[in-house]
Amino acid sequence: MAHFEKANSVGEWLDQRLAVNTLKRVLAFEYWIPKNINFLWAMGMVLAATFGLLLISGIFLLMYYQPNVETAFDSVNYTIMTEVGYGWLWRHIHGVGASVVFLIIYIHMFTGIYYGSYKRGRELIWLSGMGLFVAFSAEAFSGYMLPWGQMSYWAGMVITNLFSGGSLEAYGLVEWIRGDYVPGQAFLTRFFMLHVLLLPLVIIGLIVLHFGTLRIPHVNNQDGEDFDFEEAARLYKEGNIKESKVIPFQPVFLAKDIFVMGVYFILFFYLVFYHFEFAMDPVNFDPADGLKTPAHIYPEWYFLWSYEILRPFSKDLGLIAFAIAQVIFFALPFLDKSENVAPASRRGLFKFWFWAMLIDVLILTFMGKLPPQGIWNVIGLIAALAFFALWIALPIITKKEKKL
Amino acid sequence: MSNRRDFMGIALGGFTALVGGIPALYAMKRTWDPLPSVKAAGFTNVDVSGAVENQLVVEKWRGKPIFVLKKSKDMKADDRDVVVGSDRFHVSIGLCTHLGCIPAYVSDEHKFKCACHGGEFDASGHETFGPPPSPLEVPPFKVDGTTIVLGEEGAEFKKMKEAGLTV
Amino acid sequence: MNKELKIFGVVAIFTLVLYWGVEPFAHSQMHKHVEGDNFAYSEFKASGKKGDAVNGKALVTGAAACTGCHGIKAINAPAPMDASMAGASYGVNPPDLSTAGALYDARFLAQLIKNPAHALKVEHKFDPAKGKMHPMTQFYGAGGDIDQEIADIVAFLKSIAPKEMSNKEAFENACGRCHANRYGKMSQLGETPKFKYKKDELKHQVAILEYQDKLKAYMGKLPPDLSIIIRARSEHFLETFIENPQSQLPGTSMPAVGLSHEGFEKVMAYLSETGDPSKPARGELGPLVLIFFIVFSGLAFLWKKEKWKGHH
Numbered sequence: 001m002a003h004f005e006k007a008n009s010v011g012e013w014l015d016q017r018l019a020v021n022t023l024k025r026v027l028a029f030e031y032w033i034p035k036n037i038n039f040l041w042a043m044g045m046v047l048a049a050t051f052g053l054l055l056i057s058g059i060f061l062l063m064y065y066q067p068n069v070e071t072a073f074d075s076v077n078y079t080i081m082t083e084v085g086y087g088w089l090w091r092h093i094h095g096v097g098a099s100v101v102f103l104i105i106y107i108h109m110f111t112g113i114y115y116g117s118y119k120r121g122r123e124l125i126w127l128s129g130m131g132l133f134v135a136f137s138a139e140a141f142s143g144y145m146l147p148w149g150q151m152s153y154w155a156g157m158v159i160t161n162l163f164s165g166g167s168l169e170a171y172g173l174v175e176w177i178r179g180d181y182v183p184g185q186a187f188l189t190r191f192f193m194l195h196v197l198l199l200p201l202v203i204i205g206l207i208v209l210h211f212g213t214l215r216i217p218h219v220n221n222q223d224g225e226d227f228d229f230e231e232a233a234r235l236y237k238e239g240n241i242k243e244s245k246v247i248p249f250q251p252v253f254l255a256k257d258i259f260v261m262g263v264y265f266i267l268f269f270y271l272v273f274y275h276f277e278f279a280m281d282p283v284n285f286d287p288a289d290g291l292k293t294p295a296h297i298y299p300e301w302y303f304l305w306s307y308e309i310l311r312p313f314s315k316d317l318g319l320i321a322f323a324i325a326q327v328i329f330f331a332l333p334f335l336d337k338s339e340n341v342a343p344a345s346r347r348g349l350f351k352f353w354f355w356a357m358l359i360d361v362l363i364l365t366f367m368g369k370l371p372p373q374g375i376w377n378v379i380g381l382i383a384a385l386a387f388f389a390l391w392i393a394l395p396i397i398t399k400k401e402k403k404l
Numbered sequence: 405m406s407n408r409r410d411f412m413g414i415a416l417g418g419f420t421a422l423v424g425g426i427p428a429l430y431a432m433k434r435t436w437d438p439l440p441s442v443k444a445a446g447f448t449n450v451d452v453s454g455a456v457e458n459q460l461v462v463e464k465w466r467g468k469p470i471f472v473l474k475k476s477k478d479m480k481a482d483d484r485d486v487v488v489g490s491d492r493f494h495v496s497i498g499l500c501t502h503l504g505c506i507p508a509y510v511s512d513e514h515k516f517k518c519a520c521h522g523g524e525f526d527a528s529g530h531e532t533f534g535p536p537p538s539p540l541e542v543p544p545f546k547v548d549g550t551t552i553v554l555g556e557e558g559a560e561f562k563k564m565k566e567a568g569l570t571v
Numbered sequence: 572m573n574k575e576l577k578i579f580g581v582v583a584i585f586t587l588v589l590y591w592g593v594e595p596f597a598h599s600q601m602h603k604h605v606e607g608d609n610f611a612y613s614e615f616k617a618s619g620k621k622g623d624a625v626n627g628k629a630l631v632t633g634a635a636a637c638t639g640c641h642g643i644k645a646i647n648a649p650a651p652m653d654a655s656m657a658g659a660s661y662g663v664n665p666p667d668l669s670t671a672g673a674l675y676d677a678r679f680l681a682q683l684i685k686n687p688a689h690a691l692k693v694e695h696k697f698d699p700a701k702g703k704m705h706p707m708t709q710f711y712g713a714g715g716d717i718d719q720e721i722a723d724i725v726a727f728l729k730s731i732a733p734k735e736m737s738n739k740e741a742f743e744n745a746c747g748r749c750h751a752n753r754y755g756k757m758s759q760l761g762e763t764p765k766f767k768y769k770k771d772e773l774k775h776q777v778a779i780l781e782y783q784d785k786l787k788a789y790m791g792k793l794p795p796d797l798s799i800i801i802r803a804r805s806e807h808f809l810e811t812f813i814e815n816p817q818s819q820l821p822g823t824s825m826p827a828v829g830l831s832h833e834g835f836e837k838v839m840a841y842l843s844e845t846g847d848p849s850k851p852a853r854g855e856l857g858p859l860v861l862i863f864f865i866v867f868s869g870l871a872f873l874w875k876k877e878k879w880k881g882h883h
Binding site (some may be wrong): 035038039040074078079081082088092103107179241242247250251255256257259260262263264265268269273274277278282283285286295296297301304358362365366369370371376400 | 574575578579582585586588589590591593594596597600601643660722729753754786795798800803804805806846848849852853856857861864865867868871872874875877878879883
Binding site (some may be wrong): 053119154157164167175176177178179180181182184186274290291292293297311314315316320 | 405433436438439440442462464466467469502504505535537551566
């Protein structure tokens with residue numbers, strides 16, 4: 001048994017039992033972050049804060065939400081929105097947060113792609129991050145079912161139908177997922193379970209893993225510079241903070257993060273109070289009706305690009321294209337054959353690849369919401385083909401890339 | 405000694421996974437299965453004696469919309485028509501075979517049009533335009549006098565199924 | 572610093588383009604564009620005749636026989652049938668005329684009396700040539716100048732209209748005979764009372780269901796509950812749809828309601844009360860939260876400057 005001396009303060013008492021001083025040192029005051037960064041490096045903490053908001057607002061919504069096909073709609077739109085004190089506030093934060101969190105995820109992802117932060121030992125950071133993207137997607141989808149409005153029902157119908165596998169006609173699998181022939185009570189309750197328990201647990205686990213994967217390869221910097229962190233940390237601790245290439249996570253890195261967060265929250269709460277329609281689709285304020293399809297069915301904006309990859313092809317080909325699009329970003333660290341870790345602007349053809357990919361995804365997103373007719377179909381098809389062409393081109397252009 | 409310990413460790417792990425894990429997974433899979441009460445959602449009887457030509461009737465069967473359309477004389481006869489007495493009916497599950505939306509019937513054009521992705525079907529349920537890969541499906545049915553019983557596989561339905569006209 | 576602003580500019584531009592594409596642009600392509608008439612009913616010509624309310628009353632209760640179907644509480648004329656029976660006879664319960672003069676546009680009323688199916692824009696459903704008559708019979712005149720007589724009737728309706736009407740009364744009179752509003756505790760039979768006994772409650776529910784069955788047969792389907800329609804449709808859609816349903820949904824069996832602009836605003840206010848009651852609270856709390864985060868950001872900026880001192 002360890003030997004304990006009488007503690008002179010609460011801090012000391014805790015330190016004896018939990019090694020809090022070591023924890024503080026390792027996790028905060030001597031967790032070194034490169035100094036050469038910009039505000040995009042704050043997106044991780046912005047995401048963590050948004051997840052926190054979703055968690056808190058979700059807890060309060062959970063107190064009055066009823067996962068029952070008869071009462072779900074009114075428990076959200078009447079009980080929570082009109083009767084519960086500040087219920088509307090939690091719902092708006094939750095709805096807007098669910099949408100905005102994807103904007104930040106995409107910014108975070110494309111930042112990583114631009115600066116090459118998925119290579120040279122940082123592959124697991126990318127993979128765990130993509131895992132989080134998938135888990136957040138599942139969380140968003142399952143949450144979208146809960147108000148049991150028209151879009152909930154029909155999105156549930158269309159997305160679960162994808163599991164029939166086209167010509168495989170695996171309707172048994174679809175019915176197994178739904179627990180019914182069509183989305184019904186069993187469907188709602190199991191997605192409720194996924195949304196409030198299983199998926200949040202997975203997300204929290206993945207967040208811990210994501211932070212963990214950062215420790216050994218360290219955070220990347222604006223120039224992709226590979227330097228000796230221990231040497232830089234020694235300089236910093238000696239007081240040469242100007243010469244040192246690192247800053248401690250707390251308080252220096254955090255000070256900037258919190259300022260960025262403040263600006264972000266101004267935008268966030270502006271949306272919550274004055275501009276929430278984009279995140280709370282009007283169609284979902286019509287109660288679910290299995291016998292009436294809405295005139296336009298489209299997913300939330302953050303799924304549009306992959307939905308558009310499904311649409312322009314024939315059924316089976318569309319499904320295959322869709323399945324590839326879902327996982328292809330996982331392969332990025334292995335398809336980028338270049339050794340260079342540097343901003344895309346210095347990487348020859350990759351620079352064009354980056355902007356082409358960004359714009360292509362943007363075009364796919366636009367087309368995914370437009371009615372599938374005429375010129376939109378043509379643009380959608382071209383953009384979908386371009387998406388795959390870009391992925392095929394990636395290993396070729398990066399292999400030829402000059403070493404910096 | 406260490407070999408023996410490894411062996412016991414593997415034996416324990418294997419036993420747990422095979423005898424404990426697989427049955428546990430099976431139990432979980434079964435929990436996700438549709439309930440018997442859902443499966444036995446029963447049968448729907450549609451009396452077609454009062455049906456009007458070229459006017460679509462939408463019935464509900466196992467939560468799905470069922471199209472019943474009495475064909476007029478000028479509409480093409482089809483192998484998949486349900487014959488009741490001297491009348492021909494088009495009976496199908498009213499879900500687009502593309503992604504499951506409900507097409508609307510445009511009676512002037514004798515066509516079903518899907519609002520979701522622009523698919524079209526003729527009055528016999530055959531796809532004529534857009535992404536639908538196959539005709540509207542015919543639900544299991546049995547003709548009983550002037551009543552069509554949905555959910556029961558009658559002789560006519562079995563014949564259609566054998567001929568590969570529906571799944 | 573300059574570089575950060577440049578990067579921020581790029582992120583902001585892409586975000587705004589993304590927003591534009593999936594919201595304003597997509598919606599402009601998805602919904603058809605319909606221009607409203609601002610409830611002026613300019614397609615109906617005004618006769619220009621000045622009505623006489625006294626003669627109007629004589630017509631309404633006499634020759635024109637309005638009271639044969641309509642009740643007028645304002646002059647103590649009860650409805651000839653209760654709502655359920657009227658629903659069974661006509662498909663829908665004919666409205667009490669006490670508030671018509673306050674809710675509906677005068678030009679519309681004149682046209683309605685002259686040719687109901689035309690004014691209501693339901694001629695596709697009610698075509699006398701096919702033997703399908705609108706349940707409201709048109710007024711053929713009482714022997715004199717028909718335009719003068721109609722002007723008299725409208726003048727009478729205006730004279731008995733209440734000066735003040737609550738938003739809820741406006742909804743009940745203009746929409747409530749077809750549409751329920753369960754968040755406002757309104758059914759097609761009016762406000763749902765509190766029942767002491769379960770038996771009475773169920774009886775009332777059965778009466779509602781029976782009325783709804785008649786309505787379903789009359790309209791083709793049960794008109795939707797309007798509790799939160801204010802969030803399910805845009806204000807522009809509701810405005811143009813209420814003014815002329817055919818403009819947004821060709822073939823719909825919903826009739827033009829004939830609301831005056833003032834009547835429309837009252838109905839919208841009621842729909843907002845039941846469908847978006849947190850609107851005032853949002854307006855109050857919003858600025859406070861935003862000011863909080865502006866101050867927070869200011870302090871955070873100063874803290875950041877202090878912590879980064881000497882780093883560059």
